Amino acid sequence: MAIGRPSPSSSQTPDPGAARRPSRARGIPEATVARLPLYLRALTALSERSVPTVSSEELAAAAGVNSAKLRKDFSYLGSYGTRGVGYDVEYLVYQISRELGLTQDWPVVIVGIGNLGHALANYGGFASRGFRVAALLDADPNVVGSTAAGLPVRHMDELEEIVATQHVSIGVITTPPGAAQQVCDRLVEAGVTSILNFAPTVLTVPDGVDVRKVDLSIELQILAFHEQRKAGDEPSAGDSVLDRAPGPVRAAAAKLRRAAGGGKAEQAKTAPAKTAPAAKGGPDDDLSAVMPA
Amino acid sequence: MAIGRPSPSSSQTPDPGAARRPSRARGIPEATVARLPLYLRALTALSERSVPTVSSEELAAAAGVNSAKLRKDFSYLGSYGTRGVGYDVEYLVYQISRELGLTQDWPVVIVGIGNLGHALANYGGFASRGFRVAALLDADPNVVGSTAAGLPVRHMDELEEIVATQHVSIGVITTPPGAAQQVCDRLVEAGVTSILNFAPTVLTVPDGVDVRKVDLSIELQILAFHEQRKAGDEPSAGDSVLDRAPGPVRAAAAKLRRAAGGGKAEQAKTAPAKTAPAAKGGPDDDLSAVMPA
DNA sequence: TAGATTGTTAATCGATTAACAATC
DNA sequence: TAGATTGTTAATCGATTAACAATC
Numbered sequence: 150m151a152i153g154r155p156s157p158s159s160s161q162t163p164d165p166g167a168a169r170r171p172s173r174a175r176g177i178p179e180a181t182v183a184r185l186p187l188y189l190r191a192l193t194a195l196s197e198r199s200v201p202t203v204s205s206e207e208l209a210a211a212a213g214v215n216s217a218k219l220r221k222d223f224s225y226l227g228s229y230g231t232r233g234v235g236y237d238v239e240y241l242v243y244q245i246s247r248e249l250g251l252t253q254d255w256p257v258v259i260v261g262i263g264n265l266g267h268a269l270a271n272y273g274g275f276a277s278r279g280f281r282v283a284a285l286l287d288a289d290p291n292v293v294g295s296t297a298a299g300l301p302v303r304h305m306d307e308l309e310e311i312v313a314t315q316h317v318s319i320g321v322i323t324t325p326p327g328a329a330q331q332v333c334d335r336l337v338e339a340g341v342t343s344i345l346n347f348a349p350t351v352l353t354v355p356d357g358v359d360v361r362k363v364d365l366s367i368e369l370q371i372l373a374f375h376e377q378r379k380a381g382d383e384p385s386a387g388d389s390v391l392d393r394a395p396g397p398v399r400a401a402a403a404k405l406r407r408a409a410g411g412g413k414a415e416q417a418k419t420a421p422a423k424t425a426p427a428a429k430g431g432p433d434d435d436l437s438a439v440m441p442a
Numbered sequence: 443m444a445i446g447r448p449s450p451s452s453s454q455t456p457d458p459g460a461a462r463r464p465s466r467a468r469g470i471p472e473a474t475v476a477r478l479p480l481y482l483r484a485l486t487a488l489s490e491r492s493v494p495t496v497s498s499e500e501l502a503a504a505a506g507v508n509s510a511k512l513r514k515d516f517s518y519l520g521s522y523g524t525r526g527v528g529y530d531v532e533y534l535v536y537q538i539s540r541e542l543g544l545t546q547d548w549p550v551v552i553v554g555i556g557n558l559g560h561a562l563a564n565y566g567g568f569a570s571r572g573f574r575v576a577a578l579l580d581a582d583p584n585v586v587g588s589t590a591a592g593l594p595v596r597h598m599d600e601l602e603e604i605v606a607t608q609h610v611s612i613g614v615i616t617t618p619p620g621a622a623q624q625v626c627d628r629l630v631e632a633g634v635t636s637i638l639n640f641a642p643t644v645l646t647v648p649d650g651v652d653v654r655k656v657d658l659s660i661e662l663q664i665l666a667f668h669e670q671r672k673a674g675d676e677p678s679a680g681d682s683v684l685d686r687a688p689g690p691v692r693a694a695a696a697k698l699r700r701a702a703g704g705g706k707a708e709q710a711k712t713a714p715a716k717t718a719p720a721a722k723g724g725p726d727d728d729l730s731a732v733m734p735a
Numbered sequence: 736t737a738g739a740t741t742g743t744t745a746a747t748c749g750a751t752t753a754a755c756a757a758t759c
Numbered sequence: 760t761a762g763a764t765t766g767t768t769a770a771t772c773g774a775t776t777a778a779c780a781a782t783c
Contacts, residue, residue: 178749178750179749179750180749180750180751181750182664182667182668183660183664185663185667186657186659186660186663186664187644187660189663190642191644204763204764204765205764205765205766206764211644212644213644213646215751215752217751217752217753217754218750218751218752220764220765220766220767221750221751221752221766221767223765223766224765224766224767228765228766230764230765230766231758231759231764231765232757232758232759232763232764232765232766233758233759233762233763233764233765234759234763234764234765235763235764235765236765248667249663249666249667249670250666250667250669250670251663251666253670255662255666255669257662263561264557264560264561264564264565265558265561265565267557267561268556268557268558268560268561269658271557272557272558272658272659274642274658274659275658275659275662278659278662278663279666280659280662280666318669318672319662319665319666319669342669342672343665343666343668343669344665345658345661345662345665349483349567351480351484351504351505351506353506357672359665359668359669361661361664361665363656363658363661364479365562365565365567365568365638365656366479366565366567366568366571366573367476367479367480368638368654368656369548369550369568369571369573369612369638370478370479370482370542370544370571371475371476371479371654372612372636372637372638372652372654373542373543373544373548373572373573373612373636374475374478374541374542374543375475375636375652376543376548376611376612376635376636376652377542377543377546379611379635379650471773471774472773472774473773473774473775474774497739497740497741498740498741498742499740508775508776510775510776510777510778511774511775511776513740513741513742513743514742514743514774514775514776516741516742517741517742517743521741521742523740523741523742524740524741524782524783525739525740525741525742525781525782525783526738526739526740526741526782526783527739527740527741527783528739528740528741529741738783739782739783740781740782740783741780741781741782741783742779742780742781742782743778743779743780743781744777744778744779744780745776745777745778746775746776746777746778747774747775747776747777748773748774748775748776749772749773749774749775750771750772750773750774751770751771751772751773752769752770752771752772753768753769753770753771754767754768754769754770755766755767755768756765756766756767756768757764757765757766757767758763758764758765758766759762759763759764759765
């Protein structure tokens with residue numbers, strides 16, 4: 150039960166782009182890339198406090214990782230530290246910023262200005278690091294024309310022109326799930342090659358387009374999984390004696406359950422009736438009939 | 443870490459293995475747990491279309507993963523498929539739901555009712571799968587008393603009572619970063635053991651408490667990293683000939699740069715002047731002086 | 736039965752970590 | 760110099776994937 154579970158990729162993105170990209174751009178591992186923003190944030194805080202240098206130990210603590218990992222991560226960027234001394238804060242801020250591409254301007258469009266779109270438009274961290282909201286877009290005539298975060302909401306029809314003239318390469322999708330793929334297609338068609346998806350849908354994109362997703366409900370479900378196991382009386386699924394039984398016993402047990410037909414539905418009271426071919430027992434079935442006492 | 447909440451699954455069979463179970467709950471890999479919600483979503487869609495069975499190939503496509511991975515994932519749960527046929531949709535929906543703990547009710551508190559808190563309170567996916575907003579909380583007297591998503595915003599002072607009486611074990615933090623750790627401490631003290639953090643801060647929690655974070659600005663920075671490399675005109679950092687040079691050459695180059703003192707600032711125009719001890723050149727320095735043509 | 740598809744194996748790949756030589 | 764701390768190595772761990780025997 151690791152504390153923090155600073156989820157190497159809280160990103161929760163199975164990185165759809167990674168497969169076809171020259172495996173790892175520049176040889177920097179994805180896991181390392183995902184941590185660079187964390188280091189940068191910690192370094193920025195140190196910088197604001199005018200701290201001149203920091204050791205891997207201190208910086209790692211601030212970023213919530215261990216120091217060996219941090220040093221390994223930095224080793225992919227180059228040798229930016231000084232043995233016996235540590236890292237120069239300002240210098241490292243600059244190097245990581247540059248590595249992440251934050252020394253340039255990234256115009257972004259947000260599509261779907263509902264509650265979440267509003268929240269994102271107002272998000273301070275947006276503008277802070279090179280990202281700039283180029284436009285807010287919505288398909289709903291009732292929303293178009295209103296303002297959010299001081300910007301007018303424009304109609305989807307303007308998408309192509311905005312992307313082209315403002316050189317937008319990053320799009321944020323905050324539409325309802327039903328509209329997400331369609332919006333995604335249109336963004337890609339217009340020239341956007343990186344998409345941050347807040348809609349709970351799997352997006353299909355052509356090669357060369359990166360998608361990352363942020364999914365509240367998935368995060369909550371992962372928490373629930375672990376929470377369920379803290380409570381003490383865990384469901385026994387998959388942890389029954391069956392799991393530790395030798396192969397032949399398991400096979401025999403499965404066969405018996407199949408023959409019996411309805412054992413599972415009995416035990417798991419709210420389970421749907423099993424009518425289809427896959428009606429096999431899971432490992433949490435009552436196996437008292439076939440297991441030695 | 444044990445908290446006083448009703449046993450979530452008291453109807454389950456006793457678990458003889460619980461006592462000696464290793465830390466990783468049930469031996470299901472984290473990566474697999476993180477994908478279960480994805481499978482569940484795809485299965486739910488199939489269920490709504492009354493599709494009775496699905497093959498690993500079809501389901502994998504719908505979830506955006508490859509089928510070998512899906513079958514491996516499912517193998518951790520048990521044998522819920524039928525060779526030659528596939529998986530029973532309804533049955534699998536139930537099994538995964540139960541595995542994730544979604545067959546029980548999860549009351550959740552949201553702390554910090556700004557734009558994002560509002561958005562989350564209104565988020566449909568929240569209620570859909572066992573999660574229920576038990577309370578909205580804020581410290582600002584101007585916000586307290588207003589309503590969001592039909593619920594009254596209550597004062598932080600009520601936190602402890604709400605958590606205790608409603609058996610809340612999951613908290614969502616949508617406060618400004620400066621308040622996040624303090625709010626987190628208070629949630630933990632009150633008995634919350636799972637936290638979903640939207641504030642851009644690293645939270646420190648005691649053992650037994652899980653934290654997951656959702657961080658827009660980190661996601662954007664990761665996209666920017668990859669985007670930068672698509673553009674074609676990559677910065678040369680870390681990709682210079684130096685990286686491919688043999689050790690001795692690198693060492694010599696570093697030494698020379700150190701002696702020269704200001705080489706880097708020249709080349710990287712916006713780099714901060716290097717004044718501190720760690721003022722070494724990075725791999726993108728101009729090395730023409732020491733590298734063979 | 737013949738065809739289809741699962742569940743599992745084993746090879747591979749990538750990420751983490753402790754330890755320590757290099758070196759400031 | 761002596762102490763401190765990096766950068767790197769190597770061991771380990773965990774995740775992915777293709778392939779295929781088992782079996783419906």
